[in-house]
Amino acid sequence: MVKNEESDSYCFEDWTVMTREFEFNPANVNTILSQTWRHLQAAIETETHAWRLGTLATASEGRPRVRTVVLREIQPERRELICYTDRRSDKVSELEQTPWMEWMAYDSLTRVQIRLRGEATVHTSDDVSADHWEKSSPEHRRGYITVAEPGTRSETPEPNLPDYLFDRLPNDEEAQLGYENFAVIVCRIDHLDWLQLRRNGHLAAQFLWTDKWEGHWKFA
Numbered sequence: 001m002v003k004n005e006e007s008d009s010y011c012f013e014d015w016t017v018m019t020r021e022f023e024f025n026p027a028n029v030n031t032i033l034s035q036t037w038r039h040l041q042a043a044i045e046t047e048t049h050a051w052r053l054g055t056l057a058t059a060s061e062g063r064p065r066v067r068t069v070v071l072r073e074i075q076p077e078r079r080e081l082i083c084y085t086d087r088r089s090d091k092v093s094e095l096e097q098t099p100w101m102e103w104m105a106y107d108s109l110t111r112v113q114i115r116l117r118g119e120a121t122v123h124t125s126d127d128v129s130a131d132h133w134e135k136s137s138p139e140h141r142r143g144y145i146t147v148a149e150p151g152t153r154s155e156t157p158e159p160n161l162p163d164y165l166f167d168r169l170p171n172d173e174e175a176q177l178g179y180e181n182f183a184v185i186v187c188r189i190d191h192l193d194w195l196q197l198r199r200n201g202h203l204a205a206q207f208l209w210t211d212k213w214e215g216h217w218k219f220a
């Protein structure tokens, strides 16, 4: 393991970990944006990448709500981050009422925090949700076949899974029951806040979308 003084992070000989370097050109703030999308894509492809998990914030009657979600897909040209959820979960009704969202992730290896702000659209039983369902694994699909609505009070600690699925995966017909509960949240972002912690002073940058991305460095 080699200490990289410039980025204040560690660089391993192994190429998979090398991709966790957050490299950018200090003379061009836009390289922060392109590297952010690159790392988000790496997070989707690498189970151990810290940005695979994001904190998704919504608003509920003027109060914040946050929860962990898995980043499933990005579409950089459309400025989209995508996660999956149960259509009956609180976040879905919150986003249907108030579509504003913020997504936060921190990678302790690169010491970079990102905050992405924008508007979310929820897809259920449409072409978008069908497309994503098609790509999902049987393990993932099982999570949407429940005995009760998520969040319902339970008198005992028990998984929200029918008995017949305790020790096996659903077949195609059973999985179809899950599809009815499956929702895709597409977050289209128009604001990106970037922060890298460094021993000799933190660095920060900010990007705003109007009809194109405008970025600038800022004091952390």
Ligand SMILES: Cc1cc2nc3c(=O)[nH]c(=O)nc-3n(C[C@H](O)[C@H](O)[C@H](O)COP(=O)(O)O)c2cc1C
Pocket (backbone or CB within 6 Å): 053, 065, 066, 067, 068, 069, 070, 071, 083, 084, 085, 086, 089, 090, 091, 092, 151
């Ligand atoms: C590591 C981890 C990953 C999670 N990923 C998801 C996810 O991708 N989608 C999701 O709906 N909930 C996910 N959850 C559960 C949520 O954090 C949350 O508890 C649940 O969705 C209910 O949230 P809500 O009541 O605000 O809708 C995850 C939880 C953990 C701990």
